[in-house]
Amino acid sequence: MENFVSQLPTKIIFGRGTEAGVGAEAARYSKKALLHFGGSSAEKSGLLARVRASLAAAGVEWVELGGVKPNPALSMVRRGIALARAENVGIVLAVGGGSVIDSAKAIAVGTLAGRDIWDFYSGAAPEPKEALPVGTVLTIPAAGSESSGGSVLTNEEGALKRALNADCIVPRFSILNPELAMTLPAGQIANGAADIMAHLFERYFTNVGHVDFSDRLIEATLRAVIAVAPRILADKTDYDAWAELMWAGCLAHNNLLDRGRIGDWASHMIEHELSGIYDVAHGAGLAVIFPAWMKYTLSHDTARFAQLAVRVWGVEPGYFDQEAVAREGIARLEAFWKGLGLQVRLSGLGFGLDRAAEMARKCTEGDAFTTGQFVKLTSADIERIYRLAE
Numbered sequence: 001m002e003n004f005v006s007q008l009p010t011k012i013i014f015g016r017g018t019e020a021g022v023g024a025e026a027a028r029y030s031k032k033a034l035l036h037f038g039g040s041s042a043e044k045s046g047l048l049a050r051v052r053a054s055l056a057a058a059g060v061e062w063v064e065l066g067g068v069k070p071n072p073a074l075s076m077v078r079r080g081i082a083l084a085r086a087e088n089v090g091i092v093l094a095v096g097g098g099s100v101i102d103s104a105k106a107i108a109v110g111t112l113a114g115r116d117i118w119d120f121y122s123g124a125a126p127e128p129k130e131a132l133p134v135g136t137v138l139t140i141p142a143a144g145s146e147s148s149g150g151s152v153l154t155n156e157e158g159a160l161k162r163a164l165n166a167d168c169i170v171p172r173f174s175i176l177n178p179e180l181a182m183t184l185p186a187g188q189i190a191n192g193a194a195d196i197m198a199h200l201f202e203r204y205f206t207n208v209g210h211v212d213f214s215d216r217l218i219e220a221t222l223r224a225v226i227a228v229a230p231r232i233l234a235d236k237t238d239y240d241a242w243a244e245l246m247w248a249g250c251l252a253h254n255n256l257l258d259r260g261r262i263g264d265w266a267s268h269m270i271e272h273e274l275s276g277i278y279d280v281a282h283g284a285g286l287a288v289i290f291p292a293w294m295k296y297t298l299s300h301d302t303a304r305f306a307q308l309a310v311r312v313w314g315v316e317p318g319y320f321d322q323e324a325v326a327r328e329g330i331a332r333l334e335a336f337w338k339g340l341g342l343q344v345r346l347s348g349l350g351f352g353l354d355r356a357a358e359m360a361r362k363c364t365e366g367d368a369f370t371t372g373q374f375v376k377l378t379s380a381d382i383e384r385i386y387r388l389a390e
């Protein structure tokens, strides 16, 4: 794949060596940045040194805040907001994966907001309309936060993991160099692939009719991920395979593929309760929850599940036993994820069901409400899904 530039509306700067241009991109917005990053991977790989050199060369001053953990925490965001205000920064630059980018988005909102940042995640405040500009240098194809309007934070008090969706936090630019992902451990590669596939499934399972074009876009993207993820695990230096996965991961979550559809998103909500409490990686949790959700909701639209099985997993169409075709598709998904080294049962992650009822209730925020659009799930349904995932 050749380098290219695209804007969807995030300006995507894609390809080898592209992080060298981060300073010039940031300078278009401000001469002072908050440089935000995670644990140690970006420092160890030399990426942060290259980012700092690029900022300096472009005349951008910066202050640094590292240490974002997976499933990013509210307390880190509060520190970032205080720093951004004290230093009067004009852009938040995230170097890392979904966790760093989501933390950066929260800081971008909170710096300008006249109220507590958690209000935007808890639902106490309406969608924010302004934020500092956010730019990203992506290091893992997974969450799709590099061009999405989403940000997911964990409030350590109450282990609440909640999402904010807002137009003002869609990154202004994202630098996607597939080479930067080559240092990822196998487990994170598999988690990322599962998350990308989950973003496609969430969009695929819709009750809206006459969406054949976007069905086929989603199916094609799934097939591309299924083709390249094992290649990457076999050879982490396969640039071409990484390039496919990174571009697919970005488009899987920036809403290009789901125009005119209403996606489901229950599995994401059900997973967020898991990673909020147990600190399991988001993709790893999805690999357990999604097959269980599929089995639970299959009868709602067996034809749609069978279509996926035939077009994506190559199951022979069965005109008389659509349900068997649909179930074979789910079995192939589980086998594929297992082949990537993922667990597809809660027990495989080392968890029991002791907190299933509590998680189910938190997920719907009470027994009177539901989660999901394709099938509206009550807390009792969600508890059954956790049980199916056991």
Ligand code: NZQ
Residues within 6 Å of the ligand: 038, 039, 040, 041, 042, 068, 069, 070, 071, 072, 096, 097, 098, 099, 100, 102, 139, 140, 141, 142, 143, 144, 145, 148, 149, 150, 151, 152, 180, 181, 182, 183, 184, 185, 188, 192, 195, 253, 268, 282, 283
């Ligand atoms: O902290 P470091 O040392 O950088 O290590 C990270 C982290 O431990 C490591 N890593 C990242 N790039 C690396 C690397 N290690 C070696 N080489 C590299 N190139 O990978 C680990 C995981 O990073 P993280 O950022 O947590 O991964 P991911 O991108 O999967 O993000 C997960 C978070 O995104 C949220 C999830 O809920 C979760 O909190 N999501 C955000 C969404 C959004 N904003 O639109 C949508 C998603 O559905 C998702 O919910």
Ligand code: ZN
Residues within 6 Å of the ligand: 143, 195, 198, 199, 268, 282
């Ligand atoms: Zn996700």
